Amino acid sequence: MRRYFIDKIENMRDIGGYSIDYDRVVKExxxxxxxxxxxxxxxxxxxxxxxxxxxxxxxxxDEEIQKEKGIFYNNQNFKYNHIKINGDGKIPDRKxxxxxxxxxxxxxxxxxxxxxxxxxxxxxxxxxxxNAGKDRTGVITVCILKLLGVDNxxxxxxxxxxxxxxxxxxxxxxxxxxxxxxxxIINPNYDTIYNLLKYIDNQYGSIExxxxxxxxxxxxxxxxxxxxxxxxxx
Numbered sequence: 001m002r003r004y005f006i007d008k009i010e011n012m013r014d015i016g017g018y019s020i021d022y023d024r025v026v027k028e029x030x031x032x033x034x035x036x037x038x039x040x041x042x043x044x045x046x047x048x049x050x051x052x053x054x055x056x057x058x059x060x061x062d063e064e065i066q067k068e069k070g071i072f073y074n075n076q077n078f079k080y081n082h083i084k085i086n087g088d089g090k091i092p093d094r095k096x097x098x099x100x101x102x103x104x105x106x107x108x109x110x111x112x113x114x115x116x117x118x119x120x121x122x123x124x125x126x127x128x129x130x131n132a133g134k135d136r137t138g139v140i141t142v143c144i145l146k147l148l149g150v151d152n153x154x155x156x157x158x159x160x161x162x163x164x165x166x167x168x169x170x171x172x173x174x175x176x177x178x179x180x181x182x183x184x185i186i187n188p189n190y191d192t193i194y195n196l197l198k199y200i201d202n203q204y205g206s207i208e209x210x211x212x213x214x215x216x217x218x219x220x221x222x223x224x225x226x227x228x229x230x231x232x233x234x
Contacts, residue, residue, distance in 0.1 A: 001161065002028065005044060011035040011133040011165045015141055015158065020149040020229060027230045031119070031126050033141050035133030035166070036060070037071045049077055053125035056080045057118060059136045060129075061088040072127075083114050085136040095184045098135075098192045103199060105139045109214040115140060116216050120224050132169065134162035134188055142196060146207040147221060148228055152197050156190060163188040 002014040012035070016028030032053060040048075048054070056072045058065065061084050065073070072078045086108020092101045106112070119126060130136035138159050145155045163170070174183035204210035208221055 001158065003165070004032065004034075005040060008039045008044070009034060009037060010169060011162055012037065012127075012129075013161070013165075015145060016228075018145060018148075018150045018154050018158070019232070023231055024149075024229050025232050026145070026148050026150060027228050029125060030228055031144065032128075033133060033137050034127055034129040035137075036064075036068060036129055036131050037127070038068065040071050045071065045075075045077065048127075051125060053127050054078050055118065055122040055124055055126045057115060057126065057128035058082045058130075059085045059089075059140065060131055064089065064131055070129075081114075081118055083111050083118075085111055085130070085139075087136075089130060089136055091182070092185060095189065098185060098189065099195050099199070102135070102139050102192070102196050105136060106143075106200070106210070112140075112143065112211070113214045113216050116143075116211065116214070116220065116224065119144070120220050120227070132162070132166055132186075134159075134166060134186075138162060138188070138193070139196070142193065142200075143207065143211070144228075146197070146200070147211065148225060152194075155197065156193050159193040160188050160190060 001017060004012045013033060014028055015031050015033055016026045018026045020026065029051065054077065056078050058070065058080065065082065072080050085105050087101055087104040092098050128137060128140060141158060142155055145158065170183060170186055200207055200210050204213060211221055
């Protein structure tokens, strides 16, 4: 798990490097997950361009983008895609409802298809993000890593890492909300992501069958696997 621009972006990290089996691993330097990218300098952006991370997927809703467009919006050096994830990133009322909000995201199947088509067609590295980079971004990461064959426990670890990297941000936000224990809702929880992984398997049989239900062909899924999986270095 390699993090980028740690002093400026709390939750930007490569999802590559996870083992798939004894011989194979998710390619590094191909897919980055992040929270909304705001504070990068022109020099930082040049670094991303040199690393060939120029395809952007913004998962936020229209209101969030109007409030904070982010560094990639209307930047001609990056291929900016806006794909509004189902559910609009609304905060659930109870901790127990977070899982249902994630399932609602999965039910936005056209958006999921659009994201995977971008991953398949991109000729460079992809950066995708929402506001904090933990819920909408987390659900998309689950789908990508699960398709690539990463073990569920590693997927869970990747999801929970957002709670570590965003700890101060989440605490500050929780303190600003009066009369409501919101921290337990917005802080990444093991049971939530464990049950989401279980839901995909129980409801669809496999991640491939879920993605098939999003009208993504097996041929496309195999192309994505071929693109983002490599042999381990010896």
